[in-house]
Amino acid sequence: MSSAPLPHAFFDRPAPLVAPELLGRVLSCTLPEGTVELRITEVEAYQGDDPASHSYRGRTARNAAMFGPPGHAYVYFTYGMHFCVNLVCGPGLAPSGVLLRAGEITAGLELARKRRATSRTDSDLAQGPARLTVALGIDRAQDGVDLHGPVLRLLPGSPPPTELVRSGPRTGVALGADTPWRFWTEGDPTVSPYRAHTPRRG
Secondary structure (H helix, E strand, C coil), rough: CCCCCCCCCHCCCCCHHHHHHCCEEEEEEEEEEEEEEEEEEEEEEEEECCCCCCCCCCCCCCCCHHHHCEEEEEEEEEECCCCEEEEEECCCCCCEEEEEEEEEECCCCHHHHHHHCCCCCCCHHCHHHHHHHHCCCCCCHHHHCCCCCHHHHHCCCCCCCHHHHEECCCCCCCCCCCCCCCCEEEEEEEEEEEEEEEECCC
């Protein structure tokens, strides 16, 4: 497997085009504790004219990384307890990104198990966007970092056969709920269960 990261040009396209091509790629995260690598199995695309996107209402200090340049990470904190990581796309500086929802730990398994001590099986170590960041050790310190390392690197990996790539509505989205920009590898045990948005009761 190649150790050279994917070029920035790979990301310099609309997120819905990049998203399915991220399946099977490998995200490597190297921190002082060690390196953990993850094969991506589930993603969701978001872009600026999308009402479900963080960038829909314009640029803020929180979402600045999503406005480019492509090939960097956008990390945000949600529900007062979780971090989620997106890979920033294009074209150009148009706000666009792909949320990493799930994957299989392919290297650094013991470190990932230590970080996710509540996991019952290895297949759920990174099954969901919050679990994924915990397993990799990602937090806001990685917001805006280049995917060419030394901390984060997106490696070519092995994309799944086209017939195994599925798409459908994004998980838990209230606006733009029917947009089929969630992509996953059919039959992979690490893919997270689909959950439609449930309105909060007053």
